[in-house]
Amino acid sequence: MTTDDVLDEFRAAGALREGHFVLSSGLHSPVFLQKNLVFAQPDRCARLCKALADLIVExxxxxxxxxxxxxxxxxPGYETARQLGVTSLYVExxxxxFKLRRGFQVEPGDRVVMVExxxxxxxxxxxxxxxxxxxxxTVIAAACIVDRSGGKADVGVPLIALATLDVPAYPADALPPELAAIPVQDPGSRRLSK
Known part of the structure; x- marks a missing residue:
């Protein structure tokens, strides 16, 4: 699955949005990927996570x-684990x-892929x-559906991305004029202060 294929899945789900958004990182961007619209569709989510699972194995x-x-x-962590035939856990x-809770445990030497x-x-x-x-x-790699840093994000282990985009993101005090001129839209992942 190519980056274009992944973006087609987001477009088909109405999940590729343009405007002025505040990301969960606090950065501002002209592009927002409303991933929950993709993950709400089991067939679409399974296709993406199967491709990610195959890439992890490769x-x-x-x-x-x-x-x-x-x-x-x-x-995506659960569905990727299901495609791999392994256990899925999460930290809270x-x-x-972040900590493992709810009775989740790992064993020394377990080879883990962290899925975002x-x-x-x-x-x-x-x-x-x-x-x-x-x-x-032992974390052997991180994996994600989309790396919107263009490959610049350093997570401390190899990052396996199904799609890589170079989408600009700016601190609030360094917005380009064309983005600053657009009212901020609330994408739903971060509550905007009123």
């Missing part, structure tokens, strides 16, 4: 587990840090990977 072999950050990574924030939905800066991926390492497993 790049690093079959892992023992897939672990994702809650909440955004749970659906507790006291401001979309990577922009890589911050949540790095935090998730740190939690997995702290629990005793």
């Amino acid at each position: 790049k690093v072999g079959k892992p023992d587990l897939c672990i994702s950050p809650a909440v955004g990574g749970i659906i 924030r507790e006291g401001g840090e 939905d979309i990577v922009t800066t890589g911050l949540s991926s790095r935090e998730c990977i740190a939690a997995i390492n702290a629990a005793g497993a």
